[in-house]
Amino acid sequence: xxxxxxxxxxxxxxxxxxxxxxxxxxxxxxxxxxxxxxxxxxxxxxxxxxxxxxxxxxxxxxxxxxxxxxxxxxxxxxxxxxxxxxxxxxxxxxxxxxxxxxxxxxxxxxxxxxxxxxxxxxxxxxxxxxxxxxxxxxxxxxxxxxxxxxxxxxxxxxxxxxxxxxxxxxxxxxxxxxxxxxxxxxxxxxxxxxxxxxxxxxxxxxxxxxxxxxxxxxxxxxxxxxxxxxxxxxxxxxxxxxxxxxxxxxxxxxxxxxxxxxxxxxxxxxxxxxxxxxxxxxxxxxxxxxxxxxxxxxxxxxxxxxxxxxxxxxxxxxxxxxxxxxxxxxxxxxxxxxxxxxxxxxxxxxxxxxxxxxxxxxxxxxxxxxxxxxxxxxxxxxxxxxxxxxxxxxxxxxxxxxxxxx
Numbered sequence: 001x002x003x004x005x006x007x008x009x010x011x012x013x014x015x016x017x018x019x020x021x022x023x024x025x026x027x028x029x030x031x032x033x034x035x036x037x038x039x040x041x042x043x044x045x046x047x048x049x050x051x052x053x054x055x056x057x058x059x060x061x062x063x064x065x066x067x068x069x070x071x072x073x074x075x076x077x078x079x080x081x082x083x084x085x086x087x088x089x090x091x092x093x094x095x096x097x098x099x100x101x102x103x104x105x106x107x108x109x110x111x112x113x114x115x116x117x118x119x120x121x122x123x124x125x126x127x128x129x130x131x132x133x134x135x136x137x138x139x140x141x142x143x144x145x146x147x148x149x150x151x152x153x154x155x156x157x158x159x160x161x162x163x164x165x166x167x168x169x170x171x172x173x174x175x176x177x178x179x180x181x182x183x184x185x186x187x188x189x190x191x192x193x194x195x196x197x198x199x200x201x202x203x204x205x206x207x208x209x210x211x212x213x214x215x216x217x218x219x220x221x222x223x224x225x226x227x228x229x230x231x232x233x234x235x236x237x238x239x240x241x242x243x244x245x246x247x248x249x250x251x252x253x254x255x256x257x258x259x260x261x262x263x264x265x266x267x268x269x270x271x272x273x274x275x276x277x278x279x280x281x282x283x284x285x286x287x288x289x290x291x292x293x294x295x296x297x298x299x300x301x302x303x304x305x306x307x308x309x310x311x312x313x314x315x316x317x318x319x320x321x322x323x324x325x326x327x328x329x330x331x332x333x334x335x336x337x338x339x340x341x342x343x344x345x346x347x348x349x350x351x352x353x354x355x356x357x358x359x360x361x362x363x364x365x366x367x368x369x370x371x372x373x374x375x376x377x378x379x380x381x382x383x384x385x386x387x388x389x390x391x392x393x394x395x396x397x398x399x400x401x402x403x404x405x406x
Contacts, residue, residue, distance in 0.1 A: 012097050019090040026083035034227045038274035068213045073205040088187035104316035113168040128184045162252040171246035179236030189222035231262040243356025244297040261289045308361040317366035323405035328397050330365045336388040373402035
């Protein structure tokens with residue numbers, strides 16, 4: 001039975017690796033085509049909307065863009081879609097492996113909302129679908145012809161979801177879900193809007209009909225939204241590694257400011273690629289926003305020591321607190337790990353607990369039983385370089401305790 005924890009951790013690692021690889025492919029192609037479209041030379045004669053000469057890898061490339069479609073359908077046409085789909089599917093798998101199967105530890109925060117596991121998972125899954133429906137209806141409304149207003153409403157929607165997630169989930173899960181919420185919108189744009197519209201244009205060309213330019217206009221709007229949402233999504237996906245981003249009561253505001261930073265950064269590069277100058281003021285705004293985020297991150301939002309002591313244990317925590325060897329495990333962990341993993345670390349130079357993991361109270365140790373088992377029992381990852389001299393016999397006790405609890 002104990003091998004499940006090791007297999008589960010490696011599965012999470014494998015899915016995360018796949019997610020990163022596919023995300024690089026999707027984001028890379030997205031950034032390239034946005035930059036290409038903006039940098040096209042449109043002062044040319046002929047049916048093409050623009051062209052560009054590029055050099056890479058020892059070769060020269062001559063690229064032409066047709067606003068609606070070329071006069072005839074080419075025999076070979078490369079579609080860019082699987083990068084997006086694979087990124088979303090691998091991300092959904094990672095969400096299920098880490099946050100659904102590990103809901104008691106990573107997803108649900110009883111101090112915020114006393115949810116059953118199935119309720120937390122249901123909210124997690126349903127919220128992703130609801131977000132797309134709301135966004136899609138906004139785009140299909142008359143607001144679709146008012147891009148700036150639409151972007152402002154999209155920002156309001158994202159802020160509202162950021163606050164909502166923070167009310168029911170752990171800080172870590174809240175930011176991760178906001179990233180998944182946004183990524184779902186982006187992939188759904190590709191699957192439900194951009195690709196079907198391109199297929200209509202291709203079908204028209206094959207039958208000799210003149211394609212309607214409205215399909216390209218609609219796809220361009222959604223593609224532009226994806227362009228501005230990419231950088232915030234990357235930040236939110238990385239946030240689970242940085243407790244300063246999620247371990248505060250203002251985590252939802254931090255997420256909102258990150259979306260603004262995404263806009264300022266992309267505006268600079270989009271302007272540069274379009275040869276409209278280099279608006280360096282965007283970097284000043286970005287730095288100010290980042291400083292504000294760093295300041296907000298210092299306001300704690302985690303459970304105090306006294307609250308952790310007084311709080312009733314969850315069923316997951318009760319299982320490991322009642323397991324044979326818990327008293328020894330608690331003594332080992334508080335003696336070898338809590339100087340860093342504390343609400344107020346006493347290790348010299350340490351100001352915040354690594355990964356936001358606290359190992360002081362009995363509920364703390366029971367809550368992080370699996371991590372203790374993997375990090376300090378099965379492997380020797382913790383303490384780093386065994387700086388607190390955790391002996392092999394104590395590691396064996398931690399392993400025995402965890403296995404007794406499973």
